[in-house]
Amino acid sequence: MNYGNYDNQYSTSYGAAGAADGGGFVAGEPQSSQAAGRGGYGKDTVRPMTIKQILDAQQPHPDAEFKSDGEAFAQVTFVGQIRSISTQPTNITYKIDDGTGIIEAKQWIDVNNSDDPSSKMDVDSKSKLVEDGYCRVWGRLKAFNNKRHVGAHIIRPVTDLNEVNYHFLEATAVHLFFTRGAPNGANGAQPGQTNNNGALSREEVASASDSHLSHVSPLARRIFATLKNTPQSNEGLHVQMIASTMGIATNEVYKGAEELVAAGVIFTTVDDNTWAMLDS
Structure with a gap:
């Protein structure tokens, strides 16, 4: 994946090709930046983050875009452990903990759309999303009544726990890129x-x-x-x-x-x- 002009060596294949609502990373248009050597990340890309980064993101007023490290973002991806699952007629709410914080991810069910994957309660796939299991989430950060949650496009179980490690490294790499610029010898081992x-x-x-x-x-x-x-x-x-x-x-x-x-x-x-x- 590409963060402006920085080809990240911690590249990870999330298996999200074709994800709803534009899942996956794309390069943004060049923008001005305080971090040396970085191009525009793009507001419509998917940013890997920790839950603490998501909760700490700045939003000057309710209609403003969210920003982290001075860079606007709309969609996020994160991994964590499911602490609870609450099923409602219109949505499924997962309370997720990654060790840095806890946030709710809501996956809405379109009961009128038979093609909506959220409305198909496939036993084999849904049974893998269980309490205390790990999952990856793609979605948009939202705020309602001063409480933040992620409107999830996709939630899938993590089958290889190395993915947790990869994600934290990638979130760290992106944070350091935006705050300190591209490292010297970015193509080499860090x-x-x-x-x-x-x-x-x-x-x-x-x-x-x-x-x-x-x-x-x-x-x-x-x-x-x-x-x-x-x-x-x-x-x-x-x-x-x-x-x-x-x-x-x-x-x-x-x-x-x-x-x-x-x-x-x-x-x-x-x-x-x-x-x-x-x-x-």
Whole structure:
């Protein structure tokens, strides 16, 4: 996919070809920008975002377009875990949590249109969207009575949890592009980039094996390497992001993080589930 003049190396095939209402990425018309080297993203493209980014998007007044990082957007895609499913005669509401926030995605049912896929309750496909399962959403951000939700065009189950990792990396890459411009050597490997199975390279693990970490477990050193090499905001990384990046369970992340906190090399930030590195 193409973000203006920036060919993103974290390209992911979402399987959304032919998605309703213009799903998929397209290049926007060139526009002025504060980020060096970026072209216009285009208001009608689909932007990968975290739920926190969606909830924090600016909208000066109810009729204004939404903006994130100073760039207008209309459609979004995100991944998360389904916390609840509420079925109504006219819509199905999914409450979705990605570790950065919770938002509702509403998929409306056109009961008068027999071709509407939402009205066909196919047991095989619908049964895969279950509570505590992961899903990907494409849709438009909307606000009603000061509460935001996503009007979903498509919601499908995530069958490969690596997709969660890919999405967070892609949302981070787009955010950094709009706020800092295209990186130097954008066509090459970036620091902290993981391999296809979400594991850190041997060199990255070794780089975290400093003398002050010699007494902690290999798991803790891997978590330290992940915090050191993964692009992030000043808030650090949430436990779910670390777990998906490393391909391990969240309870393992908590174990290793406790060791690193005790060693005085990381600290909690916005909550007890988010950590950042102490400045060396």
